[in-house]
Every structure is written in C-alpha cells, then in structure tokens.
Amino acid sequence: MTDARSTPSLIALDWGTTAQRAWLLDHVGQIIAARRPDQGLLAMTADIDPHDARARAHAYESAFWAACGDWLTANPDLPVIACGMVGSAQGWSDAGYLTVPAQPKYRPGSLVPVAHRAGVVHLVPGLRIPSADGIPGNVLRGEETQIVGALEALGDPAGQLTLILPGTHSKWVRIEDGTVTSFATAMSGELFGLLTADGILARTAAEPARDDEAFARGLAAGRSRHGLLTELFGARPLVLDGLLDPASVADYVSGVLIADEVAHLVRGTGPVVLCGGADLSRRYAQAFAAHGVEPTVLAEDVTARGLWQIAFATGLQEAS
Amino acid sequence: MTDARSTPSLIALDWGTTAQRAWLLDHVGQIIAARRPDQGLLAMTADIDPHDARARAHAYESAFWAACGDWLTANPDLPVIACGMVGSAQGWSDAGYLTVPAQPKYRPGSLVPVAHRAGVVHLVPGLRIPSADGIPGNVLRGEETQIVGALEALGDPAGQLTLILPGTHSKWVRIEDGTVTSFATAMSGELFGLLTADGILARTAAEPARDDEAFARGLAAGRSRHGLLTELFGARPLVLDGLLDPASVADYVSGVLIADEVAHLVRGTGPVVLCGGADLSRRYAQAFAAHGVEPTVLAEDVTARGLWQIAFATGLQEAS
Numbered sequence: 001m002t003d004a005r006s007t008p009s010l011i012a013l014d015w016g017t018t019a020q021r022a023w024l025l026d027h028v029g030q031i032i033a034a035r036r037p038d039q040g041l042l043a044m045t046a047d048i049d050p051h052d053a054r055a056r057a058h059a060y061e062s063a064f065w066a067a068c069g070d071w072l073t074a075n076p077d078l079p080v081i082a083c084g085m086v087g088s089a090q091g092w093s094d095a096g097y098l099t100v101p102a103q104p105k106y107r108p109g110s111l112v113p114v115a116h117r118a119g120v121v122h123l124v125p126g127l128r129i130p131s132a133d134g135i136p137g138n139v140l141r142g143e144e145t146q147i148v149g150a151l152e153a154l155g156d157p158a159g160q161l162t163l164i165l166p167g168t169h170s171k172w173v174r175i176e177d178g179t180v181t182s183f184a185t186a187m188s189g190e191l192f193g194l195l196t197a198d199g200i201l202a203r204t205a206a207e208p209a210r211d212d213e214a215f216a217r218g219l220a221a222g223r224s225r226h227g228l229l230t231e232l233f234g235a236r237p238l239v240l241d242g243l244l245d246p247a248s249v250a251d252y253v254s255g256v257l258i259a260d261e262v263a264h265l266v267r268g269t270g271p272v273v274l275c276g277g278a279d280l281s282r283r284y285a286q287a288f289a290a291h292g293v294e295p296t297v298l299a300e301d302v303t304a305r306g307l308w309q310i311a312f313a314t315g316l317q318e319a320s
Numbered sequence: 321m322t323d324a325r326s327t328p329s330l331i332a333l334d335w336g337t338t339a340q341r342a343w344l345l346d347h348v349g350q351i352i353a354a355r356r357p358d359q360g361l362l363a364m365t366a367d368i369d370p371h372d373a374r375a376r377a378h379a380y381e382s383a384f385w386a387a388c389g390d391w392l393t394a395n396p397d398l399p400v401i402a403c404g405m406v407g408s409a410q411g412w413s414d415a416g417y418l419t420v421p422a423q424p425k426y427r428p429g430s431l432v433p434v435a436h437r438a439g440v441v442h443l444v445p446g447l448r449i450p451s452a453d454g455i456p457g458n459v460l461r462g463e464e465t466q467i468v469g470a471l472e473a474l475g476d477p478a479g480q481l482t483l484i485l486p487g488t489h490s491k492w493v494r495i496e497d498g499t500v501t502s503f504a505t506a507m508s509g510e511l512f513g514l515l516t517a518d519g520i521l522a523r524t525a526a527e528p529a530r531d532d533e534a535f536a537r538g539l540a541a542g543r544s545r546h547g548l549l550t551e552l553f554g555a556r557p558l559v560l561d562g563l564l565d566p567a568s569v570a571d572y573v574s575g576v577l578i579a580d581e582v583a584h585l586v587r588g589t590g591p592v593v594l595c596g597g598a599d600l601s602r603r604y605a606q607a608f609a610a611h612g613v614e615p616t617v618l619a620e621d622v623t624a625r626g627l628w629q630i631a632f633a634t635g636l637q638e639a640s
Contacts, residue, residue, distance in 0.1 A: 090523075131561040134537055136554030169520065169553065186549040187520075194514040200489065200507075203410075217454055227584030228548050229506040229577070233489065234456030240409075241451040257549070264547030 008032060008075045010317050011068055012307035013121070015086035016142055017041050021303070022068045027317075029308035037067040041085050050090060060092035061116050072118060079316045080121045081307050084142035087112065087123035095123035097139060101181045102127055104144045105313035122316055124307075127180060138185055142303075143171045149306030150275045150298055151178060162269035164295070166280040168193070172265050184265055188257040195232065196250050204236045206246035214248035218255020219287055228260045254283060262287040273298055328352060328395045330637050331388055332627035333441070335406035336462055337361045341623070342388045349628035357387040361405050370410060380412035381436050392438060399636045400441045401627050404462035407432065407443035415443035417459060421501045422447055424464045425633035442636055444627075447500060458505055463491045468629045469622030470595045471498060482589035484615070486596040486604055488513070492585050504585055508577040515552065516570050524556045525569035534568035538575020539607055548580045574603060582607040593618055 009027040013020065018041075024033040044063050048055050065072075072078060087095030093114035098106070104127065111122035126141030143165050150163055156178055163173040168189040174182040195201050196208075221231045235252045238244035244252060262284065272288065272295035274281045281297045288295050311317035329347040333340065338361075344353040364383050368375050392398060407415030413434035418426070424447065431442035446461030463485050470483055476498055483493040488509040494502040515521050516528075541551045555572045558564035564572060582604065592608065592615035594601045601617045608615050631637035 128557070128560075131558050131563050134558075134563065136541065136551075137557040137561060138553075139557050139560055184546065184550050185553040186547075187553050188549050190519050191511070191514075191549065194511075194519060198518075199510050199514060220454075221456065225584070226504065227506070227580060229508050229511065229581050230504050230584065231456075233458075233505040233507050237448070237457040237459050238451050240448075240459055241457060243451050243454065260547060261549050264545070264550065 006032060008071065008078055010308060010311050011071055011078050011080040012304055012311070013064075013067070013080070013082035013086070014084050014142065014145070014303045014307070015039075015041070015082050015091075016084040018043075020063075020067060022071075023304045023307070024068075024071050025304065025308055029305065029312075031304055033071075034304075035067065037063075039063045039067060041091060045090070056090075057092060057114075060086065060114075064092075064116055064121065076118065079311065080119070081111065081124065081311045081316060082121050083124040083145040083303070083307060083310075087125065088141055092121070093123060095125045095141075097126045097128035097141075098144075100127055100129055100183070101176075101179050103179050104147050104310075106310055107313070108315040111310075111314050111316060122311075122314075124310055127183070129182065138183055140171055140173075140183060140185070143173070144180075145306035145310060146275065146302050147173055147175070147180060147306070148309045149302030149304070150273065151175070152305055152309050153298055153300060153302055154273065154296075160270040161273055162271070163273045163275060164284060166274065166276040166284055170261060172269070174269075186261040186265065188261045192250075192254055192257055195253055201232065201235055201249055201253060204239050204246060205249035208250035209245075209247040211245065211248035211251045214244060215251040215255040215283065216286070217244075218252040218257075219259040219290065220255075221252075222256035222259025222287075223263050223290060228256065231256050231260075255287075258283050258287045259290070262291065266291045266293060269293070272296070275300070275302060326352060328391065328398055330628060330631050331391055331398050331400040332624055332631070333384075333387070333400070333402035333406070334404050334462065334465070334623045334627070335359075335361070335402050335411075336404040338363075340383070340387060342391075343624045343627070344388075344391050345624065345628055349625065349632075351624055353391075354624075355387065357383075359383045359387060361411060365410070376410075377412060377434075380406065384412075384436055384441065396438065399631065400439070401431065401444065401631045401636060402441050403444040403465040403623070403627060403630075407445065408461055411443075412441070413443060415445045415461075417446045417448035417461075418464075420447055420449055420503070421496075421499050423499050424467050424630075425498075426630055427633070428635040431630075431634050431636060442631075442634075444630055447503070449502065458503055460491055460493075460503060460505070462623075463493070464500075465626035465630060466595065466622050467493055467495070467500060467626070469624070469626030470593065470618055471495070472625055472629050473618055473620060473622055474593065474616075480590040481593055482591070483593045483595060484604060486594065486600040490581060492589070494589075506581040506585065508581045512570075512574055512577055515573055521552065521555055521569060521573060524559050524566060526566035528570035529565075529567040531565065531568035531571045534564060535571040535575040535603065536606070537564075538572040538577075539579040539610065540575075541572075542576035542579025542607075543583050543610060548576065551576050551580075575607075578603050578607045579610070582611065586611045586613060589613070592616070595620070595622060 095112040129137035131137040415432040449457040451457040
C-alpha cells in the first residue's frame with residue numbers, strides 16, 4: 001500500500017500576468033511538487049494578435065502542457081484548477097466574476113472549464129463590485145484564491161476583518177463571517193515600479209540598497225497634508241541637498257506610497273490581517289503603527305491552499 | 321540704415337531634458353527667428369558616460385554649435401543665454417541655484433558662464449528651497465525663466481499671487497511683489513505619462529480620443545476621500561463595466577491626477593495665474609472651478625520673454 005499523502009490528487013495553477021506557478025497536491029492538499037515555469041501572460045502572448053482568440057488558446061494550451069503535461073500523462077484523471085489572469089478576457093478563456101457580497105470558496109458548478117488536448121482546466125472566477133451611477137466599482141482576479149487560503153489559515157474567523165494583500169495592486173478586502181462584502185484597490189506597487197524604473201526619481205536614484213531609516217522618513221512624508229504628488233518629488237531635493245543617499249531613494253518612495261495608501265484606507269477597517277511577503281508585510285505594519293493599528297501578519301503563501309479549498313468546495317476535488 | 325527691430329541682439333536658449341529651443345532676439349526682445357532643434361539632454365547624452373565631464377561638455381558644445389553656430393558666425397559678438405536642465409549637475413555645466421526668497425530676474429554677475437569654441441554661454445541658475453530637519457526642500461530649473469516672463473507679461477503685479485506652471489512637474493510658485501517666496505512641485509504630468517504608457521491602465525486603454533466628460537468624471541473622482549492610489553484604478557472597472565470608453569481612459573486619469581493636485585495645494589493660494597499650454601490650462605481651470613477659484617489664464621509661451629528680461633537685468637543685454 002502506498003502512502004496516501006504522496007498520491008497525486010490535484011493539479012493547481014496560479015497563472016498571472018507576469019508569472020506562473022504550478023503545484024501537484026495530494027488528497028489533503030499537501031504540496032507534493034511545486035514549479036515556477038516563468039510563463040506569465042505578458043511573455044506568452046507577446047507575439048500573438050490579441051484579437052485572435054484561437055491563436056491565444058493555442059498558446060495557452062501549449063504553455064499549460066509544457067508546465068505540467070508530464071504530471072497529467074502520469075496521472076491522466078487528475079482534476080486541474082487554475083486562478084489568476086489566465087481567466088481574464090485577455091487570458092485563455094474568460095472565467096467571469098462573481099458579484100460581491102460573495103462567499104469566495106464558490107459552489108459546485110461555479111468554476112469555468114476550458115478544454116486542453118487531454119481534458120479540461122477549471123478556471124476560478126474573480127470577484128467584482130459593479131460600477132454604478134458613474135462611481136467606479138472594482139475587480140480582482142487571483143486574489144479571491146488568496147482570500148480563501150488566508151481565511152482557512154486563520155481558522156475561518158467569525159465577525160469582521162480587513163484582509164490586506166499587498167502587491168502591484170494592493171487589495172483591501174472587507175470580510176464578514178467568511179463573506180467578502182467589499183474591497184478596494186490601491187496602485188501603490190505599480191506606481192513604485194513605474195517611478196523607480198523611469199522618470200525623474202529613477203534618474204535621481206542609484207542601485208537600491210536597503211535603508212530602513214529612509215523608508216521611515218518616506219512614511220512620515222506620506223502622511224503629510226500636501227498629497228502624494230508633491231511628497232514623491234521630495235526625494236529629489238533631499239538627494240540634491242545631500243540628505244538622502246541616491247541608493248535609498250527607492251525605500252523613501254516606498255514609504256511615501258505606503259503611508260498614503262494606509263492613511264486613506266485605514267478608517268473603519270476593524271481588525272487587520274496582512275498577507276504577503278515578509279518584506280512588504282513589515283512595511284505595511286510599520287505604516288499602520290502610525291495610526292495605532294497592529295495588524296496580524298500572515299507570512300505564508302496561501303495560494304496553493306486556497307486552490308485546494310476551492311477545488312474541494314466546488315466538488316472538483318472529492319473529500320477523501 | 322537698417323531697421324533696428326531686425327538687428328540681432330541676443331541668442332536665447334531653453335534647453336531642457338527632452339527638447340531644446342533657440343531664439344534670435346532683437347534689441348527690444350522681439351523674436352527674429354525661432355528654432356526647435358530637438359536636442360534634449362536625454363537624447364544627446366544617451367551614449368555618454370555620465371561621469372565623463374569632458375565628453376559631456378564636448379557633446380553639449382557640438383549640439384550648441386549645431387543649433388545656432390550660424391547665428392554666431394554671422395554675428396560673432398552676440399551674447400548667449402540659456403536656461404533649463406543644461407545648467408544642472410548632469411548638464412553642460414552646473415549653474416547652481418539661488419535660494420528663495422529670490423528675485424528671479426537676477427542681478428549682474430549671477431549668470432554662470434560656460435565656454436564654447438568662440439565665446440561663452442551664460443547659464444541661468446535655478447531656484448531652491450533648502451531641505452531642513454529632514455523635511456524635503458524643493459528645486460526648479462527653467463521655470464525661473466518662465467516666472468520672469470510671466471510676471472512681465474502680467475505687468476509686474478504687486479502683492480501676492482500663485483503662479484502655476486503645469487507640466488511634467490507642475491510648479492506652484494508663491495510670489496510677493498515680484499519675489500518668489502516659496503514653491504511646490506506636483507508630479508502629476510510625469511505620473512500621467514508613466515501610467516498611460518505602461519501598466520494596467522495602459523492595457524485597459526485604447527488610442528486616446530478627447531473626452532471632456534470623462535475628464536470631468538475623473539475630476540470628480542480625484543476629489544474623493546479615498547485617495548489617488550485607489551481612484552486611479554477606478555478607470556479599469558469603469559471600462560470593464562462598459563461605462564468608460566477605452567479611448568477615454570487617458571482623459572479620466574488626467575482628471576483624477578489634476579483634481580488631486582489642486583485639492584491638496586489650493587488652500588491659501590490667493591489670486592491664481594495659470595501659465596501653460598491652452599489644453600492644460602483649461603484642465604486646471606476646470607479643477608479650480610470646483611473650489612470656487614477662477615484663475616487668470618496666461619496662454620502664452622513666456623520663456624523667450626523671460627530670457628530677454630534676465631539678460632537685460634544681469635547686464636548681458638544692454639539697454640538700447
């Protein structure tokens with residue numbers, strides 16, 4: 001008799017804009033194998049006419065097979081689940097969105113199948129708040145799976161909390177008794193990338209070196225009443241005046257952006273849980289401290305866990 | 321006897337990061353000839369080691385001569401004045417800064433000469449507010465000349481005013497009786513460029529088409545309490561929900577940015593003068609209207625006028 005814990009039971013994919021991750025999970029959701037095939041949407045579809053759905057599907061199918069075809073060949077009946085931008089209108093197939101309030105573990109029948117040469121991949125829908133009366137709503141895709149994984153890691157807490165998923169587009173997710181009731185998106189991570197790659201601050205900066213004090217100074221500046229657009233520029237006179245090392249500009253800018261994000265969104269959060277990489281979580285926790293809020297930090301990659309939970313809740317992965 | 325108005329009297333250059341302009345002015349500052357040689361700093365110094373001051377100087381000298389060597393050959397004794405990033409530490413020669421409060425017409429001896437093969441170019445220093453106690457100061461270079469030109473165009477007004485020079489880095493300049501007492505910089509224009517060239521909003525957008533209503537909606541969103549980082553993202557759900565044309569994303573983003581800038585800086589401005597291109601001035605005036613402020617709009621290129629005024633005030637150009 002083989003060890004049940006090593007029996008492959010689910011192939012789970014997190015397939016985003018810039019990267020792809022693949023896991024082979026056993027019947028209780030433990031990771032047997034993990035891969036990072038480096039086939040994000042942008043790289044994969046760079047040479048494809050975005051309006052040619054057939055060429056796009058072909059490219060995704062090939063990339064999927066390259067990433068985990070050997071797992072499927074060895075275990076032809078394994079169910080496959082995937083989350084992230086692979087399910088967007090520009091992805092393999094549009095998995096749509098569930099409208100909040102929503103229970104993000106989903107119900108049987110809510111995953112969206114897309115065919116490959118030897119079966120189907122089940123795509124996880126995103127979550128949306130519809131725009132109304134000209135007021136923008138909101139969308140997320142991929143984070144719904146992190147939300148499920150985080151809630152499970154937290155022991156499915158009752159009551160209200162705000163789960164923060166820092167990243168390129170940070171998500172602030174309001175949860176009540178396991179149901180997502182609302183969420184906000186802050187573009188801090190994307191702006192950090194744009195500002196430190198190009199433009200005047202990139203020209204002011206040198207190769208970044210970690211500088212916690214510069215980050216703290218940025219945090220203080222980002223809470224000022226002058227606004228983000230003026231405080232970001234402050235890095236330049238500080239460098240010209242010899243008061244900020246060019247290698248510390250990135251940390252200063254990070255501080256200004258995160259302080260501004262937290263200052264605008266902190267009101268009425270209730271208990272806060274941070275779920276992200278250790279470095280980003282530390283930065284957000286420091287920004288929260290200035291508002292007297294001490295977040296719980298969940299320093300764990302919860303995506304594989306979330307995919308397994310969704311596969312289980314939707315009946316894709318049967319209880320064992 | 322020749323017409324005095326057509327006698328060349330000054331060569332004036334506005335030499336910035338991305339573009340260069342050259343004027344041949346007569347003895348009362350009228351423009352005899354204007355050129356736009358398209359030799360900004362970035363393009364010119366792309367292949368040069370930034371630490372090799374001699375190679376840099378050589379490149380500037382060549383570009384200068386290509387731009388207006390024929391004017392100098394025909395009139396070897398013409399004084400030459402230049403403003404903009406050409407006088408920065410990364411430029412031809414560092415012209416330094418005057419510390420505010422400052423009278424930006426400058427005094428005799430305050431221009432900084434740099435030699436070329438047949439004489440010197442006189443560089444205009446920028447203005448600075450020193451950083452102090454870790455609080456960022458501020459810097460401008462090139463705008464000091466626009467300030468001088470604008471004040472002259474306005475008839476050298478007495479009392480307080482705030483002069484706004486919208487652009488890549490918008491400057492809000494506080495002026496009292498012709499003296500610059502303070503200024504702020506907002507990076508709205510740079511962020512607009514970065515966000516609409518790359519990132520999620522660029523992928524959400526189509527080739528821009530003017531949409532005044534989308535701009536107005538962005539203005540309204542940019543005054544919300546949620547902050548710039550979340551309101552910018554709003555363009556994406558609006559497009560996904562079919563409530564914003566992808567071709568109108570740029571105007572929406574422009575509205576969010578300008579509204580945020582104006583909302584943060586409008587307090588205590590006193591009378592406001594907008595000096596910039598017609599389109600940008602119209603956008604800022606619309607953002608000010610929401611705060612009950614009606615700016616004076618100076619729809620004129622004031623740089624050549626400013627260079628002539630500075631040349632006159634510093635004795636480079638003698639009274640005729």
